[in-house]
Amino acid sequence: MKPHNHKMFDYKLLQALDTVVKEQSFDRAAAALAITQSAISQRIKQLEEQVAQPLLIRSQPIEPTALGQKLLGHFRQVKQLEQELRQELFPSEPNQLLNVTIAVNADSLATWLIPAMGSLLSTHSIELNLLISHESHTLERIKQGKAFAAISNNQETLPGCIANKLGVMEYVLTATPGFKQKYFGKTVTSAKLRHAPAVAFDQKDDMHATYLSQHFQLLPGTYPCHTVRSSEAFVSLAVAGVAYCLIPRMQVQNELNEGLLVELTPRYKLKVPLYWHRWVLEKGVHKSISASVINYAKKHLF
Template sequence: MLDYRQIQALAAVIEEQSFERAAVKLHITQSAVSQRLKQLEERLGQALVIRSSPVRATSAGQQVLKHYRQVSLLQKELLQEIYDSDDASFTRLAIGLNADSLSTWFLPALQRLLEQEKLLLELKVDDQDQTHHLLRTGEVIGCITASPEAMQGCNCIPLGVMPYRCLVSTQYLRTYLADGVTADALRRAPAVEYNHKDALHCRYLERFYGLAPGDFPRHRVPSPEAFLDLIVRGFGGGMVPDQQSKPFLERGLVVDMAPGNYLAVPLYWHVWNLKTPLARRLTDTLLRGAEQHLEPFSAHPVLTHP
């Protein structure tokens, strides 16, 4: 049997990204944290963390961390069922999702669950094509991703679609696209991307204008609010979901660069197959929220998968 005090020390070190902060969290000394982790590594016969700044888990450490989080969730719900009482402590939920979901529909969807349950959210944001790896490494219990491929030991549930359109300001149109939206003009027109993982603009220009990723200049702005602000100010064109763009279009701050051209990005909920009451409530809550805030798959025959 593994010593769960040792595994708890590993989890604290990875979550806090520091031995010192892990010691504060566990209310023990830093040397005690180091000793517990060393004993666990000796027990398993391999390194579990990369002692860098910040501290990172090895592949083996990620698997142990995934096991610990699953067992912790199961244990908490078991105790609640045995004693048939409300637990005064909080349950931490680590979830991976894309920035656009976080800034639009995700929190409104979770509103009722957060009101009913004592939950602490640990949200890990990455591109919708990349959140899968957070589940694979055990960093989260579930993730929202554009991939329909279910991982071993997990369920994959369709949520809905976020349509993305290329929005620009009227000033941008006058400056860069005065003679029309053509492939040649777009080669000199700056785009706005969220970060280096954001491939939506490349896919849009490739599908509708035959341009390759290196054919056009680009800004990189890792903030949904600043991303859209740069577009409004006329410095770039960017892919914005309908769930976020509506008020800006209604006020005339931006326009659709090429009406009729858009990318339909599907979203799926991937979650550990634990079958706990909390996991079911979380999934049901997200499905209800997605039905309200996202568009149905049936409305978009052509989907943009990773």
């Protein structure tokens, strides 16, 4: 019998691909790897010849193709496992910082994620990198191989990943008593909402638009709406009495208790389920992070 011809990946070539994407330049990637620019170009070319497909879109910014993303995801998982294994095998070596990248929605970051990871960050040599995206877009970061885990409102798992439900985040439509009196009086109506300034996170934040469309039949663009890319600024704008906003109840519970803010539409509840997605090949610190996040969320989310 003829032996099967299994092609093995050359990790030097995958490292070149990863470095070019990270550095966004062939020159800088060559410097980072201490090789010439022609050598790094040759490595990328060799890898593309191996898979018979282009792996980079040579534009600004430099982007990996769909297959390039898959290869990068694989390479970064291997690097993560290698880093964890090195710490296990050589505990006497000076602890290198373990880079941990998580894709997170701004609301989770502003409310519960840091407390969920606090003790781990103080006891382990972790270099945390948080990629902030809307909860319906965070999974893209895992697909791209940029994050090992993501908090998402999507239940469906990606290939090579597992997911756990974290709980439900409840949102309330809120404003100051003075704002409510000025714009709405006793009842919130579609007509009144056309004149009251709202606030949304960014152009991808369709939560506010969906809420108004579902309950008040209002389309985006038919009411004034500020764009502010900060969950904390939502609270500041609301408390300042210059806008109303749809915000996690846990983020404004103190202000609601103190009467600084009031619920505008208590009969309309918005509950968003959240899931913790991560690579199936997790161990060591990454596994501890997952356990910590899941346990904390189950106690503090609905």
